[in-house]
Amino acid sequence: MKAIEIKNISKSYGDITAIDDLSFEVNKGEIFGLIGPDGSGKTSIFRMLTTVTLPDKGEAFVQGLNVRTDFKKIRKLIGYMPGRFSLYQDLTVEENLEFYSSVFNTSIADNYELIKDIYSQLEPFKDRRAGKLSGGMKQKLALSCALIHRPEVLFLDEPTTGVDAVSRKEFWEMLDRLRKTGITILVSTPYMDEAAKCDRIALIKDGKILNIDTPDKISSSFQRTLYAVRSADTHQLILDLRSWDKTHSSFAFGDNIHLSLNTDDLKENDILEYIEKKQHSDINVAKIEPSIEDAFIELLKQDENHD
Amino acid sequence: MTRDLSKAVTVDKLTKKFGNFIATDEITFEVDKGEIFGFLGANGAGKTTAIKMLCGLLTPTYGKATVAGFDIYKQTEKIKQNIGYMSQKFSLYEDLTLFENIRFYGGIYGLSGKEIKLKAKNILSKLKISELANKKVRSLPLGWKQKLAFSLSMIHEPDIIFLDEPTGGVDPITRRQFWELIYEAADNGTTIFVTTHYMDEAEYCNRVSIMVDGKIVALDKPSELKKQYSVDSMDGVFQILARGTSVKG
Numbered sequence: 001m002k003a004i005e006i007k008n009i010s011k012s013y014g015d016i017t018a019i020d021d022l023s024f025e026v027n028k029g030e031i032f033g034l035i036g037p038d039g040s041g042k043t044s045i046f047r048m049l050t051t052v053t054l055p056d057k058g059e060a061f062v063q064g065l066n067v068r069t070d071f072k073k074i075r076k077l078i079g080y081m082p083g084r085f086s087l088y089q090d091l092t093v094e095e096n097l098e099f100y101s102s103v104f105n106t107s108i109a110d111n112y113e114l115i116k117d118i119y120s121q122l123e124p125f126k127d128r129r130a131g132k133l134s135g136g137m138k139q140k141l142a143l144s145c146a147l148i149h150r151p152e153v154l155f156l157d158e159p160t161t162g163v164d165a166v167s168r169k170e171f172w173e174m175l176d177r178l179r180k181t182g183i184t185i186l187v188s189t190p191y192m193d194e195a196a197k198c199d200r201i202a203l204i205k206d207g208k209i210l211n212i213d214t215p216d217k218i219s220s221s222f223q224r225t226l227y228a229v230r231s232a233d234t235h236q237l238i239l240d241l242r243s244w245d246k247t248h249s250s251f252a253f254g255d256n257i258h259l260s261l262n263t264d265d266l267k268e269n270d271i272l273e274y275i276e277k278k279q280h281s282d283i284n285v286a287k288i289e290p291s292i293e294d295a296f297i298e299l300l301k302q303d304e305n306h307d
Numbered sequence: 308m309t310r311d312l313s314k315a316v317t318v319d320k321l322t323k324k325f326g327n328f329i330a331t332d333e334i335t336f337e338v339d340k341g342e343i344f345g346f347l348g349a350n351g352a353g354k355t356t357a358i359k360m361l362c363g364l365l366t367p368t369y370g371k372a373t374v375a376g377f378d379i380y381k382q383t384e385k386i387k388q389n390i391g392y393m394s395q396k397f398s399l400y401e402d403l404t405l406f407e408n409i410r411f412y413g414g415i416y417g418l419s420g421k422e423i424k425l426k427a428k429n430i431l432s433k434l435k436i437s438e439l440a441n442k443k444v445r446s447l448p449l450g451w452k453q454k455l456a457f458s459l460s461m462i463h464e465p466d467i468i469f470l471d472e473p474t475g476g477v478d479p480i481t482r483r484q485f486w487e488l489i490y491e492a493a494d495n496g497t498t499i500f501v502t503t504h505y506m507d508e509a510e511y512c513n514r515v516s517i518m519v520d521g522k523i524v525a526l527d528k529p530s531e532l533k534k535q536y537s538v539d540s541m542d543g544v545f546q547i548l549a550r551g552t553s554v555k556g
Binding site: 036037038039040134135136161162163164165166167168169190191192193205234235238251252253254255293296297300301 | 348349350351352395448449450472475476477478479480481483486487490494504505506507510511529530540541542545546549550
């Protein structure tokens with residue numbers, strides 16, 4: 001049995017199609033990432049799997065239970081951290097956690113071991129109202145509340161959006177430790193560096209899956225030779241590369257530009273020669289391995305003619 | 308008071324206290340005209356408080372600052388007329404058409420009907436969405452809304468624009484297209500003051516500052532910061548510096 005099974009589901013809101021005949025499966029104990037921009041349908045998938053809303057068409061199962069008919073059972077088995085902070089702002093940290101554990105007929109003490117790692121960082125502030133916490137702390141409290149009844153499947157909808165780079169890293173370290181307890185995690189994120197930390201990922205756009213695989217295989221689905229190119233003037237270099245008739249794509253990645261060509265006949269030296277002709281200084285050209293973000297950009301380009 | 312236009316922003320020991328809590332603690336820096344200045348820090352480090360003071364929305368406890376040559380204590384209305392502001396929660400009116408949004412923002416900044424028409428034409432043709440002028444903003448994809456919001460925040464040709472996490476939630480191509488608009492604005496002499504949680508975007512800035520617990524703990528070109536902390540990315544620099552001295556609630 002799979003932890004999550006989705007078969008040909010569709011969902012529309014008025015004349016907007018949020019999910020378009022989408023299917024995927026999540027294995028037990030897996031961290032599965034839904035990667036895509038806002039509006040790609042990630043939240044709709046979460047809402048259907050957590051039985052908050054029903055699909056228009058298709059079937060979906062969580063731990064073998066049907067989201068249409070077994071929704072009461074499903075709700076006991078899952079933890080859900082929605083994208084929007086949905087704890088009680090006027091209750092304290094501890095009151096929120098007590099409330100969630102009482103809803104599921106359990107207690108903080110019973111399951112403390114599972115959340116200790118996360119909650120211990122919050123304990124110095126347990127009498128503070130949730131609304132007064134910083135972004136990183138709110139997110140830790142929301143995760144604690146979603147875990148307090150020992151769910152079998154954890155749903156995390158954009159848990160790190162708007163969260164700084166340090167807190168994001170800490171959050172993923174927590175997920176990695178949770179993985180070892182055998183829990184299945186479905187997580188969505190717009191951050192490509194987080195995608196690399198999942199066991200498998202689905203790249204989504206406009207309610208459809210562009211690709212679904214392990215992060216390594218997604219990265220290596222990028223077929224062209226990729227170069228990291230830099231010079232003293234990054235912006236001018238992008239413009240110059242974009243106007244070159246040999247360029248397939250050129251996008252900024254930090255202080256480099258990732259360049260792929262529309263021909264295999266040229267090598268590093270030819271690229272160097274072209275850039276030198278354009279009067280750049282401090283030039284560097286190196287062949288590199290593509291990342292998930294390179295692969296996603298390529299898929300987006302194929303999907304829709306972005307220029 | 309004569310306006311010194313050589314610097315877009317000057318900040319000298321700017322401080323804001325809320326009761327016993329020091330949100331912004333004697334920060335000092337300058338931003339050059341036409342510079343892309345990255346203002347980084349962890350959640351709760353004091354960035355928003357500092358930005359509110361610079362935009363004339365919050366009175367400092369003490370310290371000095373000028374924005375576009377205007378004093379942040381005495382000339383807040385002048386500042387508001389000479390800056391642009393856009394955040395991730397950009398404020399387009401979803402039920403108005405693209406043109407109506409442009410007319411509304413142009414009107415607020417006192418542009419004439421003729422100027423607004425010209426601006427609308429230029430903005431929409433630059434974004435290649437002229438045919439959508441009479442469509443409601445609601446129907447636009449998020450990436451286009453972001454680009455439109457950015458263009459609107461510059462409709463009055465401000466000297467400096469404050470961008471508070473402008474690229475949240477968009478796909479990797481749109482995020483990069485947005486940065487190309489930023490570069491272009493900077494090339495035209497507009498000063499860019501930007502916050503972001505994407506550390507690759509920190510690399511696109513001319514200089515960045517990193518705030519920790521209300522203080523600026525680092526300020527330099529990305530290349531210099533990476534050298535100084537012996538790491539190969541701004542994410543590396545941020546991970547070293549931004550953890551802060553205490554756990555914040």
